[in-house]
Amino acid sequence: MIWSKYSAPQAFYPLAGRLIPWFAAVAIILMVVGLYMGFFVAPTDFQQGESYRIIFVHVPAAWMSMFLYVVMAIWAGVGMGLNARLSFMMAQAIAPTGAMFTFLALLTGAMWGKPTWGAWWVWDARLTSELILLFQYAGVMLLRTSIDDLRRADRSSAVFALVGVVNVPIIYYSVQWWNTLHQGASVSMATGSKMAATMLMAMLIMTIAFWMYSIAVILARVRCVMVERESLPTWDDKPAVIHEAVEAR
């Protein structure tokens, strides 16, 4: 099987269509399992009470927001290096999902902060860097929409995404760099986890669920981008018509 043939949008379009239901199904199943474990199985935290349970959404969302930015930058870099149209389309499709997870992380963080810290928002390093990540997603998307020429829009936002990727390690290491209110990371490679096993399990399941969700949504969006760019028949037509149009090319 030659994988490089799927770098052509014409070949990738039907493949993405076949993959979406699988990723979506796994995402839904894992989300149900993860949320059940997080809300009903995991023990109550002895310091924070029940309010800590938001971390089963908050932490995976924050992880995904940073991870998706890196993935977007990688696709942008591949696009710049190999001049591949599909890479730019992938970068374009990832940005809104990444921005959504960034916003979700900020929102759930605020909901957790109110009962725990007594404030919706504190100017802590990690919160601030997450906010800046949201600005960067906005920058990538707005730069793309401001430029009419597609080729330049692709490449300009790719350069900006690559420049902004410098910020992601700053977010990650900000906990160590600035000594602030935000509690130190509970899961780390060096010391292992300080949480109960079920809590960790629920959080990891939710992370994988968000990951699968991202893949499903991004593949669906990249198909929309293809339809838009390659002037394929619109979604008003039956999907079969689009498949035919793609295969006819």
Place this chain on the structure above:
Amino acid sequence: MSHSSMWDSISGIIQRDLLLAMRRWSDAAMSVFFLVIVVSLFPLGVGPEPAVLRTIAPGVLWVAALLTCLLSLSRVFTPDYLDGVLEQMVLVPQPLSLLVLGKVLAHWVISGLPVVLLSPLLGLQFGLDGEALGVLVLSLLLGTPTLSMIGAIGAALVLGVRGSGLLVALLVLPLYVPVLIFGAGAVTSSMAGIGGEANLSLLGACLVLSLFLAPWATAAALRVALE
């Protein structure tokens, strides 16, 4: 390319840009007055209590420096883009990133250096004294070149794009955040008596990193813009 011809191409660009700026000195004067006005607005808005002003001084001065750099960014590449010189710069055998470095250094001399030179005066307005004033000047001296380097990337990305003034702010300001934190942090920590050395070192690190990476990214953005 030999060492001397590399330096020749950089200094040639710097001399040309400085000469052009001297011929239109009102542009540079505008940034200076903008800085002074923005900084002077804060006491009017916040109130004249010396203790409050001293607390907010590092942040206010640094944000004003950020905005001054931001507003002058459109002058880095746009005139050359409009009259076609930029296209010739892409075509000449000298590496584009070197020419970009020259242009950015010239931009710093025109819009960053006046900020550094004026900052003791503005600091005095806010009641900074002695060591804090020195650290403020030093932090701006280390930080403003970084602002110019990062800003040039944004300026190159939005070249000839509609609504470029606002867009460049949106792109560049998030990237300025570390410089702002370290710069204002250096002054604040020296006022608190713990010395600004750590933050100044981090500013220096930012400068070295941006000197290394930014001209390269700017050159890539210019090539995209001129295709």
